Amino acid sequence: TPLDRIRNFSIIAHIDHGKSTLADRLIQQTGGLSAREMSEQVLDNMDIEKERGITIKAQTVRLAYTAADGIEYTLNLMDTPGHVDFAYEVSRSLAACEGALLVVDAAQGVEAQTLANVYQSIEHDHEIVPVINKIDLPAAEPEQVRREIEDVIGIDASEAVLASAKSGIGIADILEAVVTKIPAPKGDADAPLKAMLVDSWYDPYLGVVILVRVIDGTLRRGQQIKFMQAGTTHLVDRVGCFRPKIEQLQDLGPGEIGFITAQIKDVAQARVGDTLTDAKRPAAAALEGFKEVQPVVFCGLFPVDANDFEKLRESISKLRLNDASFSFEMETSAALGFGFRCGFLGLLHLEIIQERLTREYDLDLITTAPSVVYQIELTHNGGHIDLHNPADMPDPNRIATIAEPWIEATIYVPDEYLGSILKLCQDRRGIQKNLTYVGGRAQATYELPLNEVVFDFYDRLKSLSKGYASFDYHQIGNREGDLVKMSILVNEEPVDALSMIVHRGTAETRGRGMCERLKELIPRHLFKIPIQAAIGGKVIARETISAMRKDVTAKCYGGDATRKRKLLEKQKKGKLKMREYGSVQIPQEAFIAALRMG
Ligand code: GTP
Numbered sequence: 001t002p003l004d005r006i007r008n009f010s011i012i013a014h015i016d017h018g019k020s021t022l023a024d025r026l027i028q029q030t031g032g033l034s035a036r037e038m039s040e041q042v043l044d045n046m047d048i049e050k051e052r053g054i055t056i057k058a059q060t061v062r063l064a065y066t067a068a069d070g071i072e073y074t075l076n077l078m079d080t081p082g083h084v085d086f087a088y089e090v091s092r093s094l095a096a097c098e099g100a101l102l103v104v105d106a107a108q109g110v111e112a113q114t115l116a117n118v119y120q121s122i123e124h125d126h127e128i129v130p131v132i133n134k135i136d137l138p139a140a141e142p143e144q145v146r147r148e149i150e151d152v153i154g155i156d157a158s159e160a161v162l163a164s165a166k167s168g169i170g171i172a173d174i175l176e177a178v179v180t181k182i183p184a185p186k187g188d189a190d191a192p193l194k195a196m197l198v199d200s201w202y203d204p205y206l207g208v209v210i211l212v213r214v215i216d217g218t219l220r221r222g223q224q225i226k227f228m229q230a231g232t233t234h235l236v237d238r239v240g241c242f243r244p245k246i247e248q249l250q251d252l253g254p255g256e257i258g259f260i261t262a263q264i265k266d267v268a269q270a271r272v273g274d275t276l277t278d279a280k281r282p283a284a285a286a287l288e289g290f291k292e293v294q295p296v297v298f299c300g301l302f303p304v305d306a307n308d309f310e311k312l313r314e315s316i317s318k319l320r321l322n323d324a325s326f327s328f329e330m331e332t333s334a335a336l337g338f339g340f341r342c343g344f345l346g347l348l349h350l351e352i353i354q355e356r357l358t359r360e361y362d363l364d365l366i367t368t369a370p371s372v373v374y375q376i377e378l379t380h381n382g383g384h385i386d387l388h389n390p391a392d393m394p395d396p397n398r399i400a401t402i403a404e405p406w407i408e409a410t411i412y413v414p415d416e417y418l419g420s421i422l423k424l425c426q427d428r429r430g431i432q433k434n435l436t437y438v439g440g441r442a443q444a445t446y447e448l449p450l451n452e453v454v455f456d457f458y459d460r461l462k463s464l465s466k467g468y469a470s471f472d473y474h475q476i477g478n479r480e481g482d483l484v485k486m487s488i489l490v491n492e493e494p495v496d497a498l499s500m501i502v503h504r505g506t507a508e509t510r511g512r513g514m515c516e517r518l519k520e521l522i523p524r525h526l527f528k529i530p531i532q533a534a535i536g537g538k539v540i541a542r543e544t545i546s547a548m549r550k551d552v553t554a555k556c557y558g559g560d561a562t563r564k565r566k567l568l569e570k571q572k573k574g575k576l577k578m579r580e581y582g583s584v585q586i587p588q589e590a591f592i593a594a595l596r597m598g
Contacts, residue, residue, distance in 0.1 A: 001074045004184045006255045008213070009129075010078040010093055012117035013103035014110075014470060018133040022103055022165035022174075023061070023079055027244060029171050030063040030075070060198075060211055060257050062241040067179045075178060076241075076257040078198075080117075086345065088293050089199065092272050094120055095289070096198045096213035096257060099127040099182030101174065102149070106132045106140035106162075109441075110152045112412040112470035118153055129177045130160035136167045152438050187254025193217030193225070193276065194283040198257070200270035202322040206238070208264035212276060213257045215287070220251040224279040225262065228286035230269060233279045234262035268324040293325045295343025296405065296475070297350055297370045297454050298388040300331050300497065301357070302339030304364035309338045315361035316340060319353060326353055333391070335497045335586070336366055341389055347454055368497045370454045375403040375478050391496040393485040396536060403478040404501075405450040408433070410443065410472050417465040418442045424460055428452035429503060447476065451501070486511055486540075489532040490522070491584045504535075511541035521590035524548035529584055 013019040063075040080093040094100070100121045104110055121128060130149050132142045142162050149157040161177055163170030199211040212219065219225070219239060226233045240248040241258040252258045264270055272293075275286035303312045316328050327343035344350040350370060357363050374387040377400045387393060387402075409430075413421050415437070425432070425446045434445035448457075453473070461469050486507055488498035498518075502510050511533030518531045524545055533541040 001253065001256060003187060003255045005071065006074050006076070006185055007099070007178050007182050008076045008078070008097040008185055008255070008257055009099045009101060009178055009182050010080045010097045010121075011101045011103055012080065012094075012114070012121055013133075014105070014108070014113040014117075017103050017105040017108065017111075017114070018165045019103055020079070022101070022131070022133065022163070023077060025165050025168060025171050026063060026075075026077060026175065027061055029168075029175065030065045059244075060242060061244045062247075062258070063243075065175050065179065068176055069179075073179050074256075075175075078257070086349075088291060089272060090117065091120060091124075091289075092196070092198050094124045094126065096196060097124070097126065098185055099129065099178070101178070102128050102130045102153075102155075103133050103165075104130065104145055104149060106134045106142045106145050107137045109141075109145050110148045110412075112410055112472040115153065115410065115412070115443075116472040118155075122155075127182045128155055129174075129181050130155065130157045131170070131174060132160050132162050133165055135162045135169065136164040148438065152443075185255030187214065188216045189218065189254050191216035192281045192283045193219055193223075193278040194287065195219055195252075195276040196287055197227070197270060197272060197274040197276060199272055200267050200324075202267050206261050208261065208267050208270050210260050210262070210264070210270050210276075211257070212252065212260060214252045214254055216254055216283070217278065218251050218253050219260065219276070225260075225276050226279040226282060227270070228275040228277055228282070230271065230274055232269060234264060236260050236262050266324075267322060271324060293345060295325065295327050295345060296372060296450065297344045297346055298341060298373065299344075299350060299370045300333060300336065300339050300341050300366075300368035300389070301328075301354070302333065302336040302366045302368070302497075304366055306337050308363055311361070312340065312357070312363055312365075315357055315363060316342070318361075319356060323353075325349070331389070333368075333497050335495050336368070339366075343388070347458065366497075369500050371501065372405050372450045372454060374483065374501060377401045387501075390485055390499045390501045393499075393501065396484070401480050402483045402501075403480045404483060406476050406479050407448055407450050407453060407473040408476045409446050409448050409453070411446065411461070411469055412441060412443050412471075413465050413469040414441050417469060418444070420464045421461065421469055424457075424464060427506075428457060429506070448473075449479075449481065449503070450475070451503075484535050486514075487534050488514060488518070489530070489534060489539075490518070490586065491529050492532075494534075495586070507533075507535060508540050515541045515543040518590060519543040519545055522584065522586055525584060 011019045011023060060076055060078045063077060064072055065075050066072045078093045078097055080090045102118055104114055118128065132145050134140055135142050146157045146160055149155065149160065161170050161173045163174060194215045194217060195212040196215060197210055198213055200208055203209050221236055221239045223236045224233055225236055238248060238261040239251055239258060240246055249258060273291055277283040303309055320326060325345050328340045331339055331341040333339065344353065347370065354365065354367055358365060371388065371390055376385040376387050378398050379400045382398060411421060425448065428448055429452055430446040430448045432446055436443050458471060461471055482504045483501050484504050484507060486500055486502050487494045515531045515533055522545055526548060528547045529545040531543045532539045
């Protein structure tokens with residue numbers, strides 16, 4: 001396809017503003033799918049994506065569109081993941097495009113992820129076409145949203161398309177705007193092949209599928225290609241595009257987006273951001289900005305039933321086939337037995353993996369508290385440790401310094417909830433950097449330790465603002481802090497899966513909260529159970545679960561033997577859901593519930 005007939009664009013939006021619905025409409029309008037096929041949203045592939053309404057893996061669809069000028073254009077629509085956890089994938093998809101449709105909900109207006117995504121898009125020099133969606137809603141205020149786009153984002157919205165993806169309003173105008181406003185790609189067909197690896201995923205039939213954007217040269221079937229970062233070479237055995245059904249092609253030229261397969265077995269060999277070139281005639285330099293994504297949030301995953309350990313190992317390995325950004329290694333815990341320490345890009349990523357294991361692989365899991373990665377320098381030139389697991393914290397005497405990752409968070413919230421949100425940030429050791437107001441809403445910028453955000457910050461933010469606050473963040477590096485390991489002792493014994501790293505200043509409040517919640521979560525036993533929070537040897541908080549009377553059968557007035565046995569059986573079954581720890585039974589929910597901060 002000649003360059004001037006190609007348009008590459010993505011759709012950027014805050015979650016739920018209608019990105020997937022609009023994408024499907026564009027596909028339908030250009031004839032990619034019949035109305036029946038449309039009944040399912042096509043761009044969101046996985047079940048969980050559909051249920052959660054978020055897009056995890058970027059997908060691209062090629063559309064054929066005959067514009068008002070009578071010329072048929074090839075439009076490549078990239079679906080980008082909307083969530084911060086997948087920021088790097090978003091950035092790569094944006095780098096593959098020349099423009100973006102900025103979708104803003106006519107009833108909700110601009111939100112935190114709208115801003116985060118649009119700024120990224122501007123950084124990639126995109127032409128941005130504003131689309132005000134959901135104008136069919138009674139609460140729609142398109143004119144106010146138009147002003148908001150101009151005031152808050154600072155782009156011209158006078159020609160914003162008013163649309164309803166749901167009822168099909170404005171779709172033709174959007175397609176026309178893509179052709180007339182978004183520039184055609186540039187590229188040199190005669191230069192050595194240079195293509196960007198935008199995404200990769202594992203397909204059971206095709207093996208690893210790689211989504212590419214060709215910058216220069218041509219990518220052909222049968223070509224020997226080289227991955228410039230990975231240093232590996234592969235033979236291209238398929239070239240094609242999605243319409244959205246797979247269509248095989250002979251080649252992809254400059255400016256084109258499509259997929260290849262090259263008999264690659266593992267997605268880890270095809271990392272997003274790598275540069276593909278011709279093995280025999282390589283490009284002089286790789287594309288800039290390649291970044292290996294590193295997990296930032298870690299937690300332990302343990303089977304509730306110890307016999308499920310092998311099943312868990314197999315399931316985790318399978319998931320990893322399709323997600324190179326998630327890491328795991330075996331872990332043993334005195335309280336929880338054998339399991340895995342897993343690394344994720346963020347909390348949502350963690351939840352998605354956990355949910356898939358539970359649902360698709362039918363596993364009952366115990367998840368330990370999420371932890372960030374601490375950088376520890378040891379005394380006496382003892383070296384450096386990347387600490388992923390609070391249980392592995394070295395003795396305090398051996399620690400010279402501990403640093404923790406910090407983020408810069410942008411929070412967007414209606415004025416009426418601002419007070420409680422600012423307090424939340426302060427309680428979490430936040431440092432306010434900026435606070436501005438736009439039309440009844442405030443935008444607050446805070447620096448926060450990631451550690452204070454990973455657990456329940458997002459949930460708190462949503463509940464304190466009745467769902468109206470939106471939040472986005474990026475990492476800003478590590479900072480030293482007065483951090484200590486807080487152990488939880490149940491019946492005088494430390495429970496490693498409950499230990500956590502906390503700031504000394506907030507340790508006591510945290511410790512007290514933990515003990516109080518555990519007191520409610522652990523059932524009474526025949527004896528008194530002290531629950532303590534301690535730093536080093538020093539107890540900083542304590543609660544006691546008082547003893548229960550004799551066992552339940554005592555109620556049966558001795559006589560009936562079968563009834564007694566039944567009760568004991570019942571009691572036994574109840575125990576299966578517990579974790580025996582020393583002589584104390586801790587219910588599985590306690591491990592995660594205890595960590596929710598008030
Ligand atoms: P993520 O994938 O989570 O980023 O969400 P999204 O932006 O793709 O939103 P999606 O297309 O899933 O739409 C979110 C909700 O808004 C769905 O319930 C849609 O049916 C609804 N929706 C989308 N467009 C419109 C519209 O034009 N009008 C109305 N009334 N509802 C819409």
